[in-house]
Structures are given as structure tokens and as C-alpha cells.
Amino acid sequence: MRTLSLLMVLFGLTACGPLAQNQPLVNAFQGLASAGADIWEQDRDPRETLTRERIDAAANDLLLFAPVNEEVASVFARVAVNADRVTWVSDEGDSLTLRDGIVIATRGLGNDLMGADVAQVYPAIVRGSGRAQRVHDYLGGEDQIIRSIFQCEMATLRNEVIEIFQRQYRTRVVRETCTGDTGGFTNLYWIDAAGAIWQSRQWVSGRVGLVDIQKL
Incomplete structure (x- = not known):
């Protein structure tokens, strides 16, 4: 695991809001050394090697992250909680809030x-x-913030029981259809009766596209 590079990233890591305001990281290093370390070191796709026992043994919460247009998946570990915002980091130093x-x-x-x-x-x-x-902020070619505004409509598609590594969840599948001046996208959410989103397919940007996210 690239522990040194990951720690360097975390020391400088901030989660930014739509005005690029820094949000403080809380408990960023709690249990980091063992949070999914054995899982990160696997050369194979984690979807082939993960088990419920290994997930439950990790020091920190984990999620599975898989870009839809790529044949790869990554495990991210929770490193910070700031109110309703949670930051997750991979062994490569990529982060997701x-x-x-x-x-x-x-x-x-x-x-x-x-x-x-x-x-x-x-x-x-x-x-x-x-x-x-929705309001999304991206960096332009001259490091200026470019803002995109989307109008979105929700629709409940169906009830569905999903299984995530030997655990089942009763969910509703909700579709979010968004349009804006820069284009549009469709997100899907699997949400339970308590309001927890266990699985989702969400659009990040034009280059990244849609990503699948599962709470493990």
C-alpha cells in the first residue's frame, strides 16, 4: 500500500463546497493504517476478492467505487466526517466526498x-x-471555477432487495433525471426505509462519467 503518499495527500486534503470553501477534516487518521490495508494490497479486482468477513474486520468503513466506463473497481476507506459530509480515500490518494x-x-x-x-x-x-x-463547480483551463446548474426530477421506479457481500437490504430505486445548459445525466439510488443510500450510480463529470458506489 502506498502509505506515505496517502498520508501526504490526507494532510493536504480538503473537501470543497460549490464556492470552493474548505471544510475541516475530522478524525482523518483514526484507524487509517489498518483501514482496508489488506484489501488495498490485492492485485486483483476487489469485487473478486472481498468477503463480508474481511469487510467487517477493517478498522474503518469501506465503500466500493467503480467507474461505469472502465473495467476497474477500487476500495475507498472513510477518513473524515464533517456533519453530513463524509470523505473517503483510496490507496492511490484519490478522494470522494x-x-x-x-x-x-x-x-x-x-x-x-x-x-x-x-x-x-x-x-x-x-x-x-x-x-x-443541483449546482456543480469544475476547474476551467485557467484554473477558474466553471459553474453548471442542473434542474432535476425524481421518480420512484420500484422496490428492490439488493445484496452487498452477503448482506441484503430492502430498498426503493429512485431515478434522478437532470438537465442543464451543459447537458444532462441520469442517476440511480437504492435507498432504504431509514433514508440510507446503500448503492448508487452517479454522474461526476464529462470525463469521468457515471460511477457505481456501494456502501460495504
């Missing part, structure tokens, strides 16, 4: 989402219907 399970920032993926205002999105997902506005 979620708010209530919704992607609000990425680092290291290329064409990163620098920050997002999704305050209206999660309540609409919980309802399973209605409209919400």
Missing part, C-alpha cells in the same frame, strides 16, 4: 467535481418524487 450518500466532490479522478450544492437533492430522493436543483 459524499453528503448523505450523494457525491459533492472528487479529487484525483481527472476533470474532478470541485464542489456541489445538492441541498435539495437528498430530500427529493427520500420523497421519491419532485424536483431539485
Whole structure:
């Protein structure tokens, strides 16, 4: 595992909102040394090697991250919690920040989402219907912030029992369809009765595209 490079990334890591405001990291290093370390060292796709026993033995919570347009997957470990924002980091130093399970920032993926205002999105997902506005910030060619605004509509598609490494969850599948001046995208969420998003397919940026995320 690239422990040194990961720690260097974490010391400088910030999760940025739509105005690129820094958010303090809390408990960034708690249990980091053993959080998924044995899983990170595997050369094979983690979807082939992960087991429930290994997931439960990890010091920190884990999630599985897989870009839809690539044949790879990565394990991310939780390294910081700031209110409803949770930051996750891979052994490569890539980071992902979620708010209530919704992607609000990425680092290291290329064409990163620098920050997002999704305050209206999660309540609409919980309802399973209605409209919400998203605001996404990206870096332009001259390191200036480029803002994209999307209008989104939610629809509940079905009830579905999903299994994530030997654990089953009763969920509703909610679709989020978004359109804006720069294009559109469709996200999917598998959310349980308590409001936890266990699985999702979310759009990050034009280059990264859609990514599959599972809470392990």
C-alpha cells in the first residue's frame, strides 16, 4: 500500500463546497493504517476478492467505487466526517466526498467535481418524487471555477432487495433525471426505509462519467 503518499495527500486534503470553501477534516487518521490495508494490497479486482468477513474486520468503513466506463473497481476507506459530509480515500490518494450518500466532490479522478450544492437533492430522493436543483463547480483551463446548474426530477421506479457481500437490504430505486445548459445525466439510488443510500450510480463529470458506489 502506498502509505506515505496517502498520508501526504490526507494532510493536504480538503473537501470543497460549490464556492470552493474548505471544510475541516475530522478524525482523518483514526484507524487509517489498518483501514482496508489488506484489501488495498490485492492485485486483483476487489469485487473478486472481498468477503463480508474481511469487510467487517477493517478498522474503518469501506465503500466500493467503480467507474461505469472502465473495467476497474477500487476500495475507498472513510477518513473524515464533517456533519453530513463524509470523505473517503483510496490507496492511490484519490478522494470522494459524499453528503448523505450523494457525491459533492472528487479529487484525483481527472476533470474532478470541485464542489456541489445538492441541498435539495437528498430530500427529493427520500420523497421519491419532485424536483431539485443541483449546482456543480469544475476547474476551467485557467484554473477558474466553471459553474453548471442542473434542474432535476425524481421518480420512484420500484422496490428492490439488493445484496452487498452477503448482506441484503430492502430498498426503493429512485431515478434522478437532470438537465442543464451543459447537458444532462441520469442517476440511480437504492435507498432504504431509514433514508440510507446503500448503492448508487452517479454522474461526476464529462470525463469521468457515471460511477457505481456501494456502501460495504
